[in-house]
Amino acid sequence: MNVFAKTIGFSLGLTLVFTSVTQLLPQVEGEAPVERKVDLGSLTMDDFVAMGEDLFMNKGTCTLCHKPAPLGRAPDIQGMDMVSISAKRLADERYQGEAKDAAGYILESMLEPSKFVVAGWGKKGSNDTVSPMPHIDKPPIQLSAMEIDAVIAYLQAKDGNEVTVSLPSPEAAAEVAAAAPAAGGAAPAPAVTAEEALGKYACSSCHAMDSEDVLVGPGLGTIGARLSEAGIRQSIVDPAAVIVEGFPPAMPPDFAEKMTVKELQMIVTFLAEKK
Ligand code: HEC
Ligand code: HEC
Incomplete structure (x- = not known):
């Protein structure tokens, strides 16, 4: 009985509930949040990629800027094969970062966007040395390391490339599940300041x-x-x-x-x- 209760407790601990309603950009009132449950204990790479896509569209706010011209304020990375683009960036004579492969380049773009600024997209007046892209691991966006890996998995998989990031360990997954909002995915509360x-x-x-x-x-x-x-x-x-x-x-x-x-x-x- 005890063992049974423990097992149940354990698998609940590994269930992460996340919704496409983001902290940052809540949906129109009345529209039901799309809720997705992922059991991180039995997480497959397909689940992880789907989670990355959801983060890209919603909580990550990537599509605020990364969308097709003329509305896009950044390269349309959904329409680009980021794995082959990454190889081009790494070979660019202006490249000064430390990445060695596509996953590394995509990661660096999110954590230290100014390491390489795509020509024509730099902050006004910076001559393409300063990126206007926010640091994705810092507020207000603040994705976790696991969420950032999920976004990389999505950007690799969407064009049929091999996914090279690993699935989160059960320990990492349990930590995220513990910090995740309670099931039900309540809409974000109104701001008070x-x-x-x-x-x-x-x-x-x-x-x-x-x-x-x-x-x-x-x-x-x-x-x-x-x-x-x-x-x-x-x-x-x-x-x-x-x-x-x-x-x-x-x-x-x-x-x-x-x-x-x-x-x-x-x-x-x-x-x-x-x-
Ligand atoms: C995706 C980028 C983006 C986001 C997010 C955004 N803005 Fe803007 N905002 C712009 C751009 C580009 C302009 C200038 C073009 C225009 O007038 O629409 C602008 C213009 C403005 C202006 C007029 C500035 C002026 O000098 O006249 C104000 C005020 C403003 N935004 C406030 C806000 C507030 C408040 C928020 C959050 C609730 C916000 N913006 C979110 C891109 C953004
Ligand atoms: C406020 C606008 C903005 C937001 C939000 C934003 N980006 Fe960017 N991003 C840019 C701009 C502008 C560039 C081009 C300049 C540069 O190279 O940094 C860029 C560049 C990139 C690149 C390199 C593209 C290339 O062609 O080499 C990647 C990868 C990237 N962003 C991923 C993301 C992801 C993933 C998110 C969401 C988690 C995101 N960005 C959110 C503005 C944004």
Whole structure:
């Protein structure tokens, strides 16, 4: 009996529930989150690849920037075979990183994006030496090492390449399962401060908040001196209404549906005070 109870406890401990609703970009209210259960004890490479795809589309926020032109703000890596592209990058005379193979290059792109900046995609004015891509292991995105491996597995597998990252060990999997949200995958709670709301919607992936440095979008360090509260509100809820000169229309158009009224108000007030 005891052994039976223990076994049950153990296999529950290895069940990771993850949802495609992300911390950062919650779905429209009322739309049921797609929930996927993965038993990490019997995780197959196909499961791991599927998990990587889900992370790429959702929690990782990769598709905020990596999508086809003209909307993409980064190479369209879903439309590229990243394994053969990686070989090209490693052979590029500008390459100064430490990666030795495709998995290493993809990993380095996520952890230290400025090690190699794809020509034409660098931060404005940096002459392709500084990448506008956020560090994927740091807030606000903050994928775990296991999640990052899953994304690499997905990028290798999607074009039929051999997957070279290993499946997580049962110990690593158990740790993640322990930290995973309780079953049921509740939608992320509304943010209670403006800073929290800016993190939740990944604004700082594209905007410097304390300076006028250009990332993907303009710096917002003194936005309150440039725009009225109404103007700031409009640029969030209806970004297509006014496109800042010299920038692509890359701001996600659906914040209005995703934010609570209070979150929007907190962000607008916070930004209006930045002068
Ligand atoms: C805020 C925009 C942004 C987000 C979000 C983002 N990236 Fe990037 N990424 C870029 C830009 C811009 C480049 C090209 C410049 C460079 O080489 O760093 C890039 C480059 C890359 C490259 C190298 C591509 C090549 O052709 O060599 C990989 C791989 C990559 N990103 C993976 C990811 C993954 C995986 C995620 C999500 C976990 C992600 N990126 C999220 C902007 C972004
Ligand atoms: C994928 C990148 C991206 C994300 C994420 C993003 N923005 Fe933007 N944002 C842009 C770009 C590009 C522009 C400039 C083009 C335009 O006007 O739409 C912009 C413009 C703006 C402007 C107008 C700036 C000016 O100088 O007039 C404000 C304000 C702003 N964003 C706020 C936000 C807030 C708040 C969030 C999070 C809720 C956010 N953005 C998320 C890319 C992004």
